[in-house]
Amino acid sequence: MSAVIPVSHLQTLRMNIYRFNPSIDDKPYMQDIDIEVPTDKDIMVLDALHLAKVKDPSLSYRSSCREGVCGSDGMNINGKNGLACIMPLSEAIKRNKLTLRPMPGLPVIRDLIVDMKTFFDQLEKVQPYLITKSKNPEKERVQSPQERESLDGLYECILCGCCSTACPSFWWNPDKFLGPAALLQSWRFIADSRDEATEERLDDLEDSFSLYRCHGVMNCVSVCPKGLNPTEAISNIRNKLISRKGS
């Protein structure tokens, strides 16, 4: 990759990367890797990681689509969670340094790769699929354009985990608090006109932890690489929980 860039247009960038391989390392450490990046065009953090991996092939991270769609390269970039593949170096670099760590709050499998099990366990609890009770219609269950529109800003979530792993409430009670990603999905199905399990879904969120541990810090909103707003979804659910008390 670097071979095709004329040497005059290169500049050295120091990457500072979290390394931990549980089968050889006693504890995690930070490793400096210097790479040559082009000065005349922007590249993404993921590209920088590929360049670093050329220098040290043992460096491990996840990626797949490299266009912000699969959600596999969520990581902590200079202190803020984001997707490496769509985060330009020009935005990420601070003081000519790029520090990469795994997303906080989840067990590290190796280097920048975390174990997402807790995250997906919480997602599973909100039953992220349509639940219907009425007889299936002949064709599909139709929605009006307005009903469909109410799902905008909800269905786009790619489950990268950036939000939940930036949420203090999720760090502290990862088994009890569902976290912003799962709650956004919960609202996505509560808000869906075709779903027929709203009451049951709300019942499941009525306890003191699943939803009510959100303290409205909005870390989730500030990191979501898709620009979604889990805090708003959470307050929509809360309003529903409160208003059904009165009825």
Add this chain to the structure above:
Amino acid sequence: MKFLESGTNEFLIIRACALFMFLYGVYLIYFVVSNPGMDYLLWKSFFEGLVIKVFSTLFLISFAVHTWLGTWAIGSDYFTPARLGGFSKIVYVSYRFICFLIVLIVFIWSLIIIW
């Protein structure tokens, strides 16, 4: 869902108590501001009325409930196994005990003063 295990109830109770304490505070400030040059006798007679005694008691109940639920939320955020590992239980229980003692002492002591 039991009444006390409902996050919605806790959410509403905490806010209702806060609102009541706020209004009580506003009323108290109003009383002070509208009586310039207030002396001890006026202050004392103000708190001797039955209505204000009842409201002060309600304030104390709000304070106790609000503090109890609020400190519970803080404790169950911070003193969790995810943060403190095996120690979390003992830290949490001692913390709750101290909260309980403080709330109880303040509550009873203030009641004695008011009535």
